[in-house]
Amino acid sequence: MAVYTDISEEELVAFLGEYSVGNLLSYKGIAEGTENSNYLLHTTQGAYILTLYERRVEKADLPFFLGLMQHLSRKGISCPLPVQRKDGELIGHLAGRPAALITFLEGNWMRSPTAAHCRQVGKALAEMHLAAADFTLTRPNALAPEGWLKLWSACRDRADQVMVGLAEETSRDLDEIVGQWPTDLPSGVIHADLFPDNVFFLNGKLSGLIDFYFACNDLLAYDIATCLNAWCFEKDISFNLTKGAALLAGYQSVRPLGPAELEALPLLARGSAVRFMLTRLYDWLTIPDGPLVKKRDPLEYLRRMRFHRQIRSANEYGVGIG
Amino acid sequence: MAVYTDISEEELVAFLGEYSVGNLLSYKGIAEGTENSNYLLHTTQGAYILTLYERRVEKADLPFFLGLMQHLSRKGISCPLPVQRKDGELIGHLAGRPAALITFLEGNWMRSPTAAHCRQVGKALAEMHLAAADFTLTRPNALAPEGWLKLWSACRDRADQVMVGLAEETSRDLDEIVGQWPTDLPSGVIHADLFPDNVFFLNGKLSGLIDFYFACNDLLAYDIATCLNAWCFEKDISFNLTKGAALLAGYQSVRPLGPAELEALPLLARGSAVRFMLTRLYDWLTIPDGPLVKKRDPLEYLRRMRFHRQIRSANEYGVGIG
CATH class of the missing domain: 3.30.200.20 (Phosphorylase Kinase; domain 1)
Known part of the structure; x- marks a missing residue:
């Protein structure tokens, strides 16, 4: 609201x-x-x-x-x-x-996006990355590994109020993710919050991207990882490979990913999942309850963290299928 | 919200x-x-x-x-x-x-209406009353004296939580108002909630009335009394006679009030004030608090009840001045 x-x-x-x-x-x-x-x-x-x-x-x-x-x-x-x-x-x-x-x-955001929507989102994201390449201003990502650790230190002591074991599981995951976080991948301006409510469609065709208020400079492939989390999971947090394949194929039709980006994708997806888990957890613990307050469940992103933890290669997201 | x-x-x-x-x-x-x-x-x-x-x-x-x-x-x-x-x-x-x-x-509602707005609202209210005269459906007013007493019985025991003495003062006022409530005045379809946020203006001219979801059959002059409460008090709950005069003159330019309506106006205004005090009190006592919940203060209407209690004749609202 x-x-x-x-x-x-x-x-x-x-x-x-x-x-x-x-x-x-x-x-x-x-x-x-x-x-x-x-x-x-x-x-x-x-x-x-x-x-x-x-x-x-x-x-x-x-x-x-x-x-x-x-x-x-x-x-x-x-x-x-x-x-x-x-x-x-x-x-x-x-x-x-x-x-x-x-x-x-004009346009509407999709409450239940299909693979066809995901393909267009992937394509639009790559087009945005290329178009922003010569934008001269820069802004660091406040919600990159350093920012996650700050959020985590504010939440850690109370994390088990949300789910017993959450503190330990998150600490272990954060250690692994932050310890291996890549720095040498292609970077540029990313949207950083390209969820379905920020993409409009008109008659099935993507009509625009909105809400650039998390945009920043970071790894381009990290933006794709966020889209995988935002667009390709069903409501029961199962991963829809057809949607993943479509999103990645749409992206690569404009900007093919390099081998290092592909290799890093599972880790980037884990990082993106932990980022949204942490901001949701922070809001969960700090925003007072109320009849009109609809707080988003951090555990939906814990389940994504667990999913990505098992992924061995970008192929499992559908690279090369769509 | x-x-x-x-x-x-x-x-x-x-x-x-x-x-x-x-x-x-x-x-x-x-x-x-x-x-x-x-x-x-x-x-x-x-x-x-x-x-x-x-x-x-x-x-x-x-x-x-x-x-x-x-x-x-x-x-x-x-x-x-x-x-x-x-x-x-x-x-x-x-x-x-x-x-x-x-x-x-199209149009915007006035956060700070002037006397010129009040005059147009009075005129539009009278035009609405005349235009509705041959509407064939009817709906009783659920927030007439009988409805007030129901609300009061649900709130009375906790009224002093809001202000010490509120229960006694309201009971006394309700007895007086309900005991003298007129039944023989001209009646018809009333808007019953014509507050500033339900009246649009465009370039200073009234462009329309909205939100008919409290409309019902009741005394026409009661609708004017509600407009006096809604439009003619300042934020400090002082009554602005210039606005009252303009509202009444606007109304009477289309539908002159009869002597019995004018005589009843102070009592109708008390009744209207008690009606809004009671619905606000009910919400105040029953809706849980929350960061996005902005409950409206019932005491703003207690102060209107007190104001109208001292009024001896409709002249004191500005009849015949504007």
Whole structure:
């Protein structure tokens, strides 16, 4: 759930006065994104998303996120385009928060993606990686091994409240994963959170990628590993090889993976699973319960960690099949 | 906050197949309404609101609510128009719930309404009352004196948890108000919840009324009393006479109030204040706390009850001034 900040028409109209987007017709708080307040605006010129950045987003990171969207959009990647203000800036202020206006992307996210969707996601991810290659700003990944260890030290003592044995199992896994973590693979700008709710489709065709607020510089193949976790497991946490094969084939149709990337894939997938397990665990232990709070189960990612632990080679994800 | 039910594109496309509204482009859960799940849809033909009726809405009441919107819209009142299905029905089913598709009304609600807004609201309320006069369905007001007493018996024993003395003060007030409650005033269909968030404006002009899910048959002047409570008090619960005068003048420019209605106005305003105090008190005592739950303070309405208790005549609300 989102929408933390309410805004009045007066302040919104004043804010929009800095842009050339026509006159305001309506604005509705939408229940998308978890970190920011988002409004869907109608103006006489079309539809826009207004995002107010709440405190979990570092203000210093906004030029990276918005600049990346602008860069990708100019390179032909379908993603929201931040609208420039009359003074050329991408970031304004509204209700005491940094705020940006971005174009509205039609399309819907898939609650139950198929292999055909996975293939398109793989292809779009590779296209994004190539298009971002000459983006000049950089941002380190705050949720890379060092970040995992910080989260883990904040959660470890209470991990067994969630499941007896979780502390020991995670510690052992983290030691193995972090100890072997590769550093010499091709790197660049990654999306880092390309879950189904961040990919829109229209009539079965991918219509765009959204939510670049975890984007950063890291290993490109790590982004694929996250997509395997996000797109290729069924609700019962069984791995769907057909979807894995389609996702990997879609990616490789644009950017073939090198032998070292393929070899590292099981470890990268374990790392990605532990990353989402840890952020979910942290939220599970720190966010108070409430009737409208739907916390996500960290154990769904423990089960992915266990799955990837048994994988011996990228072939078992479907490389070369799809 | 709203949006309780998530829906998939597949089921939404199947649902829309029963209507002639073009092809789905996007749908976003919106944070409006507290009783139902609402989505803002874009199709190739325009924008629509999709409402899923959650359990707090009686299914048997839907023909009244939707039929009223259709009736008012045909009579020229600007309000959302329920879209007919190909089979002529107004109510469909989606995700196991009754659901309706209604036209999207552009406009914004006023967080800080002025007297000019109040005048237009008064006028629109009177126009609605006249336009509904020949609507044939009826619905009793579940939140009339009998309903208040039911709520009160559920809350009374715990009322002093909210404020010491609340139980005694409310009991005394309820006795007085219910004992003198008028029955012989002009009655008809009332909106019963015409708060600022249910009235849209565009460029300073009223563009429509929404949310008819409390509409019912009751005293017409009681609807005005609710608007006085909803529109004419400042945030510090002081009464703004200029706004009261404007609201009443706007109403009377379309439908002049009779002497008996004017005389009853202070009592009706007390009754309306006690009605909102009681529903807020009930929610306050029964809804669990949580980080995303923003419960509304019943004492804001206790203060309105106290204000209206001292009023001797409708002139003190501004009748004849505006």
